[in-house]
Amino acid sequence: xxxxxxxxxxxxxxxxxxxxxxxxxxxxxxxxxxxxxxxxxxxxxxxxxxxxxxxxxxxxxxxxxxxxxxxxxxxxxxxxxxxxxxxxxxxxxxxxxxxxxxxxxxxxxxxxxxxxxxxxxxxxxxxxxxxxxxxxxxxxxxxxxxxxxxxxxxxxxxxxxxxxxxxxxxxxxxxxxxxxxxxxxxxxxxxxxxxxxxxxxxxxxxxxxxxxxxxxxxxxxxxxxxxxxxxxxxxxxxxxxxxxxxxxxxxxxxxxxxxxxxxxxxxxxxxxxxxxxxxxxxxxxxxxxxxxxxxxxxxxxxxxxxxxxxxxxxxxxxxx
Amino acid sequence: xxxxxxxxxxxxxxxxxxxxxxxxxxxxxxxxxxxxxxxxxxxxxxxxxxxxxxxxxxxxxxxxxxxxxxxxxxxxxxxxxxxxxxxxxxxxxxxxxxxxxxxxxxxxxxxxxxxxxxxxxxxxxxxxxxxxxxxxxxxxxxxxxxxxxxxxxxxxxxxxxxxxxxxxxxxxxxxxxxxxxxxxxxxxxxxxxxxxxxxxxxxxxxxxxxxxxxxxxxxxxxxxxxxxxxxxxxxxxxxxxxxxxxxxxxxxxxxxxxxxxxxxxxxxxxxxxxxxxxxxxxxxxxxxxxxxxxxxxxxxxxxxxxxxxxxxxxxxxxxx
Numbered sequence: 001x002x003x004x005x006x007x008x009x010x011x012x013x014x015x016x017x018x019x020x021x022x023x024x025x026x027x028x029x030x031x032x033x034x035x036x037x038x039x040x041x042x043x044x045x046x047x048x049x050x051x052x053x054x055x056x057x058x059x060x061x062x063x064x065x066x067x068x069x070x071x072x073x074x075x076x077x078x079x080x081x082x083x084x085x086x087x088x089x090x091x092x093x094x095x096x097x098x099x100x101x102x103x104x105x106x107x108x109x110x111x112x113x114x115x116x117x118x119x120x121x122x123x124x125x126x127x128x129x130x131x132x133x134x135x136x137x138x139x140x141x142x143x144x145x146x147x148x149x150x151x152x153x154x155x156x157x158x159x160x161x162x163x164x165x166x167x168x169x170x171x172x173x174x175x176x177x178x179x180x181x182x183x184x185x186x187x188x189x190x191x192x193x194x195x196x197x198x199x200x201x202x203x204x205x206x207x208x209x210x211x212x213x214x215x216x217x218x219x220x221x222x223x224x225x226x227x228x229x230x231x232x233x234x235x236x237x238x239x240x241x242x243x244x245x246x247x248x249x250x251x252x253x254x255x256x257x258x259x260x261x262x263x264x265x266x267x268x269x270x271x272x273x274x275x276x277x278x279x280x281x282x283x284x285x286x287x288x289x290x291x292x293x294x295x296x297x298x299x300x301x302x303x304x305x306x307x308x309x310x311x312x313x314x315x316x317x318x319x320x
Numbered sequence: 321x322x323x324x325x326x327x328x329x330x331x332x333x334x335x336x337x338x339x340x341x342x343x344x345x346x347x348x349x350x351x352x353x354x355x356x357x358x359x360x361x362x363x364x365x366x367x368x369x370x371x372x373x374x375x376x377x378x379x380x381x382x383x384x385x386x387x388x389x390x391x392x393x394x395x396x397x398x399x400x401x402x403x404x405x406x407x408x409x410x411x412x413x414x415x416x417x418x419x420x421x422x423x424x425x426x427x428x429x430x431x432x433x434x435x436x437x438x439x440x441x442x443x444x445x446x447x448x449x450x451x452x453x454x455x456x457x458x459x460x461x462x463x464x465x466x467x468x469x470x471x472x473x474x475x476x477x478x479x480x481x482x483x484x485x486x487x488x489x490x491x492x493x494x495x496x497x498x499x500x501x502x503x504x505x506x507x508x509x510x511x512x513x514x515x516x517x518x519x520x521x522x523x524x525x526x527x528x529x530x531x532x533x534x535x536x537x538x539x540x541x542x543x544x545x546x547x548x549x550x551x552x553x554x555x556x557x558x559x560x561x562x563x564x565x566x567x568x569x570x571x572x573x574x575x576x577x578x579x580x581x582x583x584x585x586x587x588x589x590x591x592x593x594x595x596x597x598x599x600x601x602x603x604x605x606x607x608x609x610x611x612x613x614x615x616x617x618x619x620x621x622x623x624x625x626x627x628x629x630x631x632x633x634x635x636x637x638x639x640x
Contacts, residue, residue, distance in 0.1 A: 008431045025426045025522060028360065031349030040348065040360060042426070106345045106362070111328045202345060 004249050005037045005052045015094050018085040021045045021099065031090030032197070035213060039098075040104075040186055041245045050078065052097040057213050057309040062098055064139045065212050066090050067103075068118065068132075068189065075131035077124075078208040080105050107200025107207030115246040118231050121199060125191070125227065128209065129220045129255055132177040132189025141192060141216040143275050145181050151278045158285045166281075170274070173305065174232055175273055184218065190213055190223040195230045221261040224251060225268035228317065229276065229304050237303045245318025266311040273308060277301035325357045325372045325415050325471035335414050338405040339421065341365045352517070355533060357417075360424075365579050367424040369400065372417040377533050382418055384459045386410050388452075388509065389422075395451035397444075397526040400425050427520025438551050438563040440526040441519060442570030445511070445547065448529065449540045449575055452509025461512060461536040463595050465501050469494055471598045478605045482618055486601075490594070493625065497591055502539065502584045510543040511535055515550045541581040544571060545588035548637065549596065549624050557623045565638025566636055582639065586631040597621035 007015075007027075016024060022044030030038050030049075038053040045137040053062060066082045073081045080102040082090035090100050110117045141147075147296070152170055159167040191198075195213040200208040224247070251257070280298035287295045327335075336344060336571075342364030350358045350369075357372040381494060386402045394400045400422040402410035410420050430437045461467075472490055479487040511518075513534040520528040544567070552563040571577070600618035607615045631637070 006431060009428065010432065012428075022487045023523065024428055027425075027428045029351035030360070040350070104346075108329065108332075108344055111326060112330065203343065272519050 005097055007039070007052070007095055007275055013024075015092070015099070016043070018087070018092065019083065020086055021048070021083065021101070021310075025055060025197055041101065044187050048083065048101045049104055050094075050098045050099065050101050050287075052094055052096065052184040053213075057098075059098055061139060061213075062091055064137050065215060066100065067137055068135060068215055069212055071129065071135045072131050073210075075134075077128055077131050078105065078206075079212065080208070080210055097225065105200055105208035105210060105285055109197050109199060110201055111157075111196070113196060113231050115240075115243050116204075117196075117199075117201065118227075118243040118247040119250040120201065121194070121227060121231060122247040123253075124199075124206045124209060124225075125194065125223055126251045126254030129223070130193060131187055135189055139216045141190075141218040141222075143192070143214070143279065144218055144222070145177065145271065148271075148274055148278055149176070151166050151282060155278070155281045155285050159281060162284060163302065164280060166302070170278075172310075173270070173274060177198050177267070177274065180267050181266065181271065182260070183217040185221055185261055186258065187217055188220050189262075190218050190220060192218065192223065192226065194223060194227050219268065220255075220263060221262075222272065223270050224248065225265060227271040228265075228269050229301070233307075234303060239307050241316070243316045248314075248317060248319055252287060262314045263319060265314055268303055269308040269311070273301050273305035277305060321333055324374050325417055327370075327372070327415055328506065335412070335419070336363070337504065338407070338412065339612065340406055341368070341403065361482075363633035366552070368403065368421045369424055370414075370421050372419045373533075374413055375415065379418055379487075381459060381533075382411055384457050385535060386420065387457055387530055388455060388535055391455045392448065392451050392532075394449070395454075397448055397451050398425065398526075399529055399532065400528070425520055425528035425530060427522040428518060429517050429561050430521055431516070433551055435560075435563050435566040436524075437516075437519075437521065438547075438567040439515070439570040440521065441547060441551060442544075442567040442572075442575055444519075444529060444572045445514065445543055446574030448511060449508055449543070451548070455509055459536045459541075461510075461538040463506060463512070463534070463599065464536075464538055464542070465497065465591065468497070468594055468598055470590075471602060475598070475601045475605050479601060482601060482604060483622065486622070490596045490598075492591070493594055493629075497594065500587050501591065502580070502587065505539040505541055505581055505584055506578065507537055508540050510533060510538050510540060512543065512546065514543060514547050515587065518521065539581075539584075539588065540575075541577060542583060542588050542592065544568065544577075545592040548585075548589050549621070551593050553624060553627075557620075561636070561638045568634075568637060568639055577587060582634045585634055585637060586628050589628040589631070590625055593621050597625060 026042035026044055028040045030040050032038050035056045036054050039050040041048045041050040069079050069081055072079050082100040082102050084090045091098055091314050152174060156167045193211060197212040198209060228244055229248055231247060232240050234240055277298050280296050280301060282287060283295045344361060344363055348360035350359050351358050355376045356374050359370040361368045362372040363589045378392045389399050389401055391400050402420040402422050404410045411418055472494060513531060518529060518531040547567055548564055552560050554560055597618050600616050600621060603615045604618050
């Protein structure tokens with residue numbers, strides 16, 4: 001939940017003058033997203049989200065995100081689209097932050113995941129990957145293999161505060177990931193943060209995908225590995241193979257996985273687990289007192305990592 | 321900003337079955353109100369707010385608040401109205417909390433207060449007071465004179481952490497307030513928390529008043545005293561007599577103040593200052609680590625108290 005930047009009446013009014021969207025009739029901070037400030041903005045022309053990009057989003061990456069959302073929407077993906085102002089520009093400044101008005105997407109995120117949600121997600125993710133194939137801009141995944149070691153080192157000295165021996169175990173896992181990480185799987189645009197918060201459902205269908213601010217070029221199957229972790233574990237830590245099967249089969253019904261992609265799933269899932277473990281560990285150890293966002297438990301991802309370390313092949317993810 | 325209670329898909333769906341309002345098309349936690357959890361709830365029939373009443377609101381007070389909002393709306397005050405379900409009841413349970421769907425009110429709260437806002441507020445408050453005159457339910461103000469001493473005592477031992485000597489100064493002020501507090505001013509329904517967050521403006525008019533969960537029966541002029549503190553001081557701590565004049569004159573254009581009410585304004589303003597000082601002091605000293613709501617600075621109200629201690633009469637509030 002997040003509203004980091006307060007927007008004054010005058011600042012909002014001046015900002016809106018740059019659009020042809022009418023007058024504001026409501027403006028409420030919404031508790032959505034942990035990286036940016038988001039407001040529900042009702043204008044006489046309809047409902048929108050006003051996003052102020054906070055410091056975790058690099059300013060130089062914003063044109064990529066904006067162009068990507070436009071591209072995906074043009075290719076049939078239901079995602080928010082930045083609305084251009086009178087000057088044709090969607091990205092501008094508000095209260096010293098980069099900011100954009102984006103379209104409001106109907107739908108509700110699933111708070112309790114059912115296998116059917118995973119099925120709908122799998123299909124939609126594969127369609128997203130296909131829609132991204134002819135997008136020409138590139139952005140490296142700063143939170144993939146090369147990013148993990150420095151992220152780990154920023155937390156290593158205090159990792160034992162979270163769990164005894166955690167730093168040693170993480171070094172071992174990083175060594176292994178660096179040795180075994182795949183080299184030449186199919187790549188393309190991935191969302192890279194497809195958590196349940198970022199997927200909307202409506203009347204039994206997937207109505208939209210939001211929050212593209214981690215999107216990048218990487219192995220397509222890595223997006224699946226992220227979702228195995230984010231959608232297929234129960235609250236008690238157990239892996240739900242039914243959900244995984246629904247996710248993977250539905251994905252394959254749109255975009256079949258190659259044999260090397262299937263073989264790489266366990267290592268990609270370990271990589272995805274360490275990626276979220278490391279960012280959560282960092283936030284856990286570094287969050288300022290009285291922060292508005294409660295840090296998430298890094299050990300949830302430690303347990304997921306242990307599961308994937310024990311996986312012998314795609315069969316353990318429900319594919320046989 | 322506040323969403324304390326997460327509502328699951330099933331719980332929301334079961335809840336909505338009790339209404340004739342259609343299906344949910346969007347459901348977002350909103351960063352509004354610090355006492356309750358509020359969601360923007362878009363249904364096929366329109367937009368609403370879903371409020372879950374958290375522990376600071378006493379369950380036994382809810383029927384009063386609900387009836388009051390209905391009464392005020394029927395008497396021409398633009399305020400949210402709880403929507404009854406199929407059974408005619410507006411108050412029910414959701415996720416173990418009392419909950420209600422209330423109407424969505426258009427408008428934006430003023431983030432930078434102008435004298436015109438104070439004028440519109442004064443008129444609306446007087447109309448609110450008049451509309452409340454024939455409301456028959458009663459609720460004592462638990463945060464008035466009798467409530468301050470116990471509230472102070474819960475923080476007294478640690479008050480020096482906020483400012484050296486604060487406890488002694490507060491005892492002195494409480495003694496004075498207990499000796500001088502008025503006895504027989506005109507009473508009625510007051511909002512008792514008319515901060516800028518709770519007042520919406522749209523197209524140059526005041527479009528609505530929200531958050532009646534401190535409303536009670538008390539001196540009508542005490543509501544004005546609260547607003548002198550909440551609307552008429554600048555960020556640098558200085559008192560803006562122009563705003564105060566706008567507020568009070570506009571109020572008097574609808575409901576003239578009696579001579580005893582005018583004379584009591586300084587002591588009521590001191591009381592209002594100590595009321596918010598004490599709740600903030602308590603929250604400052606007792607807020608749990610990692611709380612979602614940042615505690616507000618109690619000393620802001622210490623400075624306001626000092627101002628009112630120096631006031632010689634209504635002239636210092638712009639009335640001559």
